[in-house]
Amino acid sequence: MTATPLTSRKPGLKRLALLALPLAALAGTSTVQADWEPTRPVEFVAPANPGGGWDTLVRTVSRVLQEEGLAEQNFAPINVPGGGGAVAWAQIARDGGNPHKLFATSPPIILVPLAGTSRFDHSDFTPIARLITDYSIVLVAADSEYQDLNDLLEAVREDPSLSIGGGSAPGSMDHIAMAGLADAAGLEASSVNYIAFSGGGEAMTNLLGGHVEAVISGAGEVAGQLGEGSEVRALGVSSPERLSGALAEVPTYQEQGIDYGFDIWRGVLGAPDMPEEAVAYYEALFAEMLETEGWQQARDQLGWLDAYQDGETFGAFLDAQRDQFSEILDDLGLLRR
Incomplete structure (x- = not known):
């Protein structure tokens, strides 16, 4: 395959x-x-x-x-x-x-x-x-005002200080994945206010604590945290097609008009x-x-x-x-x- x-x-x-x-x-x-x-x-x-x-x-x-x-x-x-x-x-x-x-x-x-x-x-x-x-996935808190990926990216366009967290160091995987997504959506990749945490778990804790607007992570590592009653909500996944299981309802970047994958x-x-x-x-x-x-x-x-x-x-x-x-x-x- x-x-x-x-x-x-x-x-x-x-x-x-x-x-x-x-x-x-x-x-x-x-x-x-x-x-x-x-x-x-x-x-x-x-x-x-x-x-x-x-x-x-x-x-x-x-x-x-x-x-x-x-x-x-x-x-x-x-x-x-x-x-x-x-x-x-x-x-x-x-x-x-x-x-x-x-x-x-x-x-x-x-x-x-x-x-x-x-x-x-x-x-x-x-x-x-x-x-x-695996693929990258963008998450927000369940009660976030952002309903889809374009909502989030438009907010970042209007206010570049909005923070996006990730579980890898600056210049590493999550940062690069987010920078590429921003670039594909017409934003300046280098302007993304990426906040690095020491792992995906710490990034999720800071998302739930309201310290970042969103988190970019690996889809596999958060699949078990999604679904009914979850404290987080997925806005988009970088796969070429929708994934299965707990991720089946998550739209791809491409579905939302962003021609990009990671x-x-x-x-x-x-x-x-x-x-x-x-x-x-x-x-x-x-x-x-x-x-x-x-x-x-x-x-x-x-x-x-x-x-x-x-x-x-x-x-x-x-x-x-x-x-x-x-x-x-x-x-x-x-x-x-």
Whole structure:
């Protein structure tokens, strides 16, 4: 399955609509066979506070692996917040060769270093696998005056001081996604008053507290918070078509006349210089996990799309993303030189 990217007004920002690559053929074996297996619990780090996209991925993967009996050792979720991921990356970078340490990753592993707020990027770690693709979603409080995305954007046009929160650092994923949306709607992308929080959970808390007008987040990480009686309401989602489940009633940006889309891929990296046999073990483990009923139920509930790549392919994908995002940040005046 291939997601068709949407486009925006400026050629430079068209690259924000990331193409979800075709699913890899997944192995049909019932048990993972490898020359190496973990000998103690695997530390699985979410580089943010609980409640965000990395945390959701880490806890969902850990739970499915345990419930499906795919691994002898537990995968222990660990939250290391700070710096849009930079604090966790610095800690993991010091643990070279450790085959028992993994962390969830997504576009900030490229965007944060390019913006100059981390000296570590994806090339400092071991690519394991890309797992899924998600989309951006714009939320307001349930009692907000804004009824659709254009209401919000018109208010921002009239008063640029209105704040939009996100769970990633300035110049990182949520900021870039919001800047691209504003640009596609005819606003100055650099004028968006983006407020960075240490994770999606903190961003949502500030939305409910009335400290920001809206929040941009990953659709999967907020799907469980939407529905009847919810304290928040979704104005739009960046997918090319409406999603299923709890997100089925959320209109796309395109439906609201904004020709723009943004994909949020998520995957797993390991500590630097991880042994090849450990990489092979994790590649096979995650490939098998994606075939299980437990994973498919969780994936559908969260509005994710499978987008598996093995470590080598994922590494090449990350290199290409770095080239793309360098140009995007340059277009927006956010590239640290």
